[in-house]
Amino acid sequence: MGQVLSWMQPRSHRAASRTVPALGGVAIAVSLLFLPMTESNGKVDKPLIAVATVVCLLAAVLCGAARTFDEANTLAWAVVPLLCVAAIVVLDLATHDASVTAQIFFVFPVLYGASLLPRAGAIVMTTASVIGEAIVVGTQLPADEAVMDTAYLTAALVTATVLLVRSAEHQEALVAKLRVHAATDSLTGLVTRRTFDTALDAALERSDPEGTSLLILDVDLFKSINDRFGHPGGDEVLVQLSGLLVEASRRGDVVCRLGGDEMAVLMPSCTLAVARRRAEDIVVAVRERGFVLSVGEVIHLSVSVGLAHAPTHADDARGLYSAADQALYAAKRGGRDQMTAYAVSGST
Numbered sequence: 281m282g283q284v285l286s287w288m289q290p291r292s293h294r295a296a297s298r299t300v301p302a303l304g305g306v307a308i309a310v311s312l313l314f315l316p317m318t319e320s321n322g323k324v325d326k327p328l329i330a331v332a333t334v335v336c337l338l339a340a341v342l343c344g345a346a347r348t349f350d351e352a353n354t355l356a357w358a359v360v361p362l363l364c365v366a367a368i369v370v371l372d373l374a375t376h377d378a379s380v381t382a383q384i385f386f387v388f389p390v391l392y393g394a395s396l397l398p399r400a401g402a403i404v405m406t407t408a409s410v411i412g413e414a415i416v417v418g419t420q421l422p423a424d425e426a427v428m429d430t431a432y433l434t435a436a437l438v439t440a441t442v443l444l445v446r447s448a449e450h451q452e453a454l455v456a457k458l459r460v461h462a463a464t465d466s467l468t469g470l471v472t473r474r475t476f477d478t479a480l481d482a483a484l485e486r487s488d489p490e491g492t493s494l495l496i497l498d499v500d501l502f503k504s505i506n507d508r509f510g511h512p513g514g515d516e517v518l519v520q521l522s523g524l525l526v527e528a529s530r531r532g533d534v535v536c537r538l539g540g541d542e543m544a545v546l547m548p549s550c551t552l553a554v555a556r557r558r559a560e561d562i563v564v565a566v567r568e569r570g571f572v573l574s575v576g577e578v579i580h581l582s583v584s585v586g587l588a589h590a591p592t593h594a595d596d597a598r599g600l601y602s603a604a605d606q607a608l609y610a611a612k613r614g615g616r617d618q619m620t621a622y623a624v625s626g627s628t
Contacts, residue, residue: 287400288358291452296396300360306388331370338363362408365389369412378420383433386413390437394444406441410434465537467515468522476536476544480597483548484590491592493547493555496604497562497585500616502541505581513573514541517581520571528562544604552589552621559585559619567617582617584608593622 290296365386372382386409393405413433417426463475471479483492499505499517506514518541525535525545534546545562547555563585570578586608588594593603603622611620 284404285354285358287398287404288361289354289398289401290357290396291398291448292396293357296357296392299392299396300364331374338367361389361392361405365405365408365412369415372416373419376420378417378426378429382416383413383429386410386433387437387440390441391444394441395448399445399449402441402445406437409437413437468519468537470522470526470535470537470543473536473538476534476538476546477597479534480546480600483546484595484597484600486548488549490549490551490554492590492600493550493552494588494590494600494604495545495547495555495559495562495585496538496601496608497543497545497583498608499541500582500584500612505579509573509575509577509579513575516573517541517571517579520569521566521583524565524569525562528558528565550589552587552592555587555589556619556621559587559621563617563619584611584616585619586611587619587621589621 368385368389372378375382389405389409390402393402397405410430410433414426414430417429420426421429463472464470465472480492480494499521502514502517505517509516518537522535522537522543525543529535529545530547532548536544536546538544547558550558563583566581566583570580572578586604586606588600588603588607590596590600594600607620607622610622611618614620
């Protein structure tokens with residue numbers, strides 16, 4: 281049951297909250313609008329019309345309420361589209377209408393499913409519409425005519441579903457790829473500043489007795505590397521340094537390229553004492569590492585690291601960045617190739 285409910289959850293709840301009332305409302309409203317004309321022609325089954333009225337009212341209320349549904353209302357998102365199909369079926373049966381104008385409304389649930397639901401959900405909606413179509417024409421038309429109408433409409437509905445689902449999946453894959461590109465630095469593969477800031481805010485919002493540590497570091501005399509080997513050489517250094525930082529990270533840490541040669545490491549659930557040791561280890565690892573360039577040279581370099589800890593040094597992201605930046609500049613002023621932790625008194 282849980283799996284079926286997941287199939288029926290829209291890709292975008294905001295878009296679905298607009299689409300369900302539009303498609304379901306149009307189908308129900310048009311059917312009710314022409315109901316008096318059908319009654320005057322004597323084509324109304326009164327017991328069924330009472331059922332149809334209840335179903336339509338319920339569908340209409342739920343369609344209107346779809347705008348207030350959130351992602352937690354999984355059952356509502358599963359029931360409303362299927363209830364709209366049921367409303368169309370009951371109305372067609374109550375009015376003894378198996379014409380093309382009645383059958384056309386079965387396209388609406390298919391459009392919703394194929395454009396906004398996962399593939400399995402689109403199949404459920406298409407199947408429900410085909411079953412509804414078969415019930416309407418099978419109970420009101422001669423067998424050969426009912427089979428032909430069902431076959432034609434089924435072919436149209438399945439074709440529309442396949443085309444729309446493929447288009448939606450292609451678009452979803454493209455959006456996912458764009459999100460990855462937006463969240464990842466193209467050179468180093470590290471996360472971007474925006475993604476890093478989100479992770480930092482989330483870490484600071486958690487109540488963690490060990491606190492959150494932030495390292496900001498950059499390469500000492502990086503300009504000289506660019507001057508000597510050009511920007512391609514500098515880029516190779518940044519890529520290898522990024523790999524070293526990732527290797528030195530724990531699960532849950534986030535490594536970011538802030539810009540240029542400046543990088544940051546977020547250490548959630550990390551005390552100041554532990555962060556000190558880890559930052560010092562990074563300084564030593566960089567110092568001892570030989571960075572191999574494509575021109576055939578191996579170079580050695582160093583980094584300066586500034587460390588800040590929340591809540592020891594700051595309570596929010598802005599304050600933590602500021603403290604780590606000040607500690608970084610203190611490390612550079614102190615001779616580079618070292619780690620400095622922020623301290624209000626100016627001592628480290």
